[in-house]
Amino acid sequence: MSELQKQIPTLYGVLSVNTCAIAATHSGYAPGIVTMGFPAFAVSISLLRAVHWLRLRPETMTEAEAIRQLLLTTVMTGVLSLVSLAWAMVLHGYGGPYEQAHVVIFIAVTVIASINCLTHLPVAAFLVTGIVMSTLILICLTSGNAVFVAIAVNITFVTMAMVRVLSNNYRAFVALVASEATATRLSEDNAKLALTDSLTGLPNRRHFFQDLEDLTVTVGGRGGIFALAIFDLDQFKPINDTYGHTAGDHVLAEAGRRLAAFADDKVMVARLGGDEFGVLLHDPGDPEEAIRFCNAICETLQQPIAWGGLWLTGGCSGGLAKFPRAGREPATLFDRADYALYHSKLYCRGETTLFSQEHEDAIRVERAVETALRSVDLDAEMRIHYQPILDTETGRITLVEALARWMSPTLGQVPPDRFIAAAERCGMIHHVTLLLLRKALADCALLPPDVGLSFNLSAHDLASPETVAAIVGAVRKSGIDPRRMTLELTETALLRDFDQAKEAIVALRALGIKIALDDFGTGYSSLGYVHRLPLDKIKIDRSFIAAMDSDVGGSVIATILNLCENLGLDGIAEGVETEGQMAAIRRHGCRLVQGYLVGKPMPLAELLAGLPRAEPHLLRA
Known part of the structure; x- marks a missing residue:
């Protein structure tokens, strides 16, 4: 339709010009109704049809509408061909040899124009050729005039050649349209594939x-x-x-x-x-x-x-x-x-x-924390508190856990979970981890040699070979015996990249550093990690300690401690806050205990002052 829209108005234009030209040459020979009336009618119809085609919008037409337009055009072409041929035959009876020759030329030129302009509608082109050319050739051959006979022969061969060219062009056009349709379909398929998830079939x-x-x-x-x-x-x-x-x-x-x-x-x-x-x-x-x-x-x-x-x-x-x-x-x-x-x-x-708005407020706070992390002197503002871990058999503190504290001059006291999460989001966690580790190693040098240091690693730290290498370098540079060091890992850290986590753990243990699995039992895969990783300690989550008075809670504690004993691991009970919990956890055979009953997190000076005392309750802040 788009190609025909370009050609058919041209055809009507050629027809109008030819009609007016032949009417002008016969104006002195034929009656006015023939030279004036018919041309006015033909030109009017041609202009109306040309305007109609120019106003069409092929891109919005349905297939049925396009077929109707093509059928109408074919019928109109046949009717106009017959009417124009009849008119030309009437004119042929007037004038001299020049005027008669003009009629022949008019018919031939009009047919040639029709063939060229109706290439993409061959049915109409063949209809015009069959009706008009066959009649013209017959008239010329039977005229008895040698010139017209020669013209008939010439027109016959020219028509045959043009029909052949028309057929070839139409086949090429059909092939082109087919290839474009295939290309369009492939393009649409590729576009669909580019927007579709291959596994689920859902949009991607x-x-x-x-x-x-x-x-x-x-x-x-x-x-x-x-x-x-x-x-x-x-x-x-x-x-x-x-x-x-x-x-x-x-x-x-x-x-x-x-x-x-x-x-x-x-x-x-x-x-x-x-x-x-x-x-x-x-x-x-x-x-x-x-x-x-x-x-x-x-x-x-x-x-x-x-x-x-x-x-x-x-x-x-x-x-x-x-x-x-x-x-x-x-x-x-x-x-x-x-x-x-x-x-x-x-x-x-x-x-x-x-x-909700509550979440929006939390985001603003997190952004403020991230901004403060980037713009402050963290080395001066961050410090470490230590929470002791008691060996219940000896009554001595054998390990202290380093816990970060940050007093921001703009935000005040920022909870550790908040600034650690912010540091992970903004990519500063490795810097914060190494800064706190160096502080903790420096403090560890002031602790008695039989007191170890426990330090928490982020999931991002364990997933970074560069950070793991920097941790190893910091421990070596400190001069602290690596065997006094325990690094605590959460299940989240292992979930992030298990293979990388395992490789990091092997490298750290090769130095002599011990590895503890923190918050054991809170995740879904903790038990799977125990036998797949070279661990040294398991920290029983405080939620189990709080529920240990129930039969189920006590059974869970006993099961975890039996697992530790069978695997040769140290079990550490977190969150022990009452004398009753202490007695119960000792009855279950747990040797290492951490919690407010033993001691709250405290600055190094307070910790050092309380270490010589034998009774654990004297360490409470």
Whole structure:
């Protein structure tokens, strides 16, 4: 249609000019109705049809509409050909040989123009050629005039040649259109593949953010609302590590299938990468309704998944942010939903958290902490407190845990969990770790030789070979016996990159440094790490100590301590705060104890003053 739209108006223009020209040459010979009436009618029709074609919009036409236009054009071509031929035959009876020759030329030129302009509609072109040329050739051959006979012969061969050229051009045009259609289809397929996650079949991250940007423009333009939700499978990595990538891929594919069931014209779902999925709610309703919808997704993704005779349960948590309250920019809105997801994982696993003003205030505080971390003299403002660990058999302090403290001149006292998390986010954790480690090693030189030093490492530290090498260098440079050092690791640190963590642990133990697994029992994979890693100590999480009065709690403590004894590991009970807990933990055979009953975290001077005393309660701050 687009190609015909360029040619058919030209054809009507040629027809109009030729009609006016031949009418002018016969004006003195034929009646006025023939030389004036018909040309006016023909030119009017031609102009109307030309304007009609110029106003068409092929790109918006359906296939049925295009077929109707082509049929109408073919019929109009046949009718105009017959009428024009009849008129030309009438004119042929007037005038002299020149005028008659002009009629022949008019017919031949008009047909040639039709063939050229109707290349992409060969049915109409052949119709014109068959009607007009056959009649013209017949008239010339039967005229008895040798010149007209010669003209008929010439026209016959020229027509045959032009018909052949027309056929070849149309076949080439059809092949070109077919190749373009194939290329378009392949391009569309490639575009679809580029926007589709190959494992789950869901839209991918690129597609998700394209839709998110479109929504912020369209919905923001009309003052509407929509919501963005992010979902994360809580225990996907342990499943992947324990059962392999095949099981992990199966879990992701099944999660994608379940999530796709929630998609409709108002809900777009996508896989963002790893075990993270995104959802765009075009009509989220009120906050409670949006949270109920997202919690339904969490419940669906939490259902066990069958694989190889096993039932794998990954769990799912979500974060939800609404436009425009949580942000007007795509990146801001996504970050807010991600923050809400992080909150869910920390405080309400298995549920969806809606980003609120409280979270916005927390982000401002975190940004203030990050800014302060970059602009202050950390070496002067950070110090270390030490919490003693008691050997209940000897009544002596055998180990002290170094705990960071930061008094900011602008923010005041900043809790360790807050500034450590901020340092991890802004990439300063390695600097903070090495700064605190050097301070702790310097203080360790002032401790009695039989008192060891325990120091906590971040997950980011263990995942960085450069930081591990710097830790080894700092210990060697301090002159402290590495065997007095214990580095505490959390399950989070091991989850980040297990192979790198294992390599780091082997390097540290080769120096003589001991390794302790902190907060044992709070994660889902702690037991798996105990037999896979070269550990020296296990710190029993304080939550078990608080519940040890119950039968189940006491059994858990006994089980953990038996595990330590069987594996040749030291068990350390954290969070012992009462005499009753102390007595109970000793009955279970735990030798090393840490908690407020033994001593609160304190500056080095206070610790040194209390160390010579025999009774542990004298160490309490």
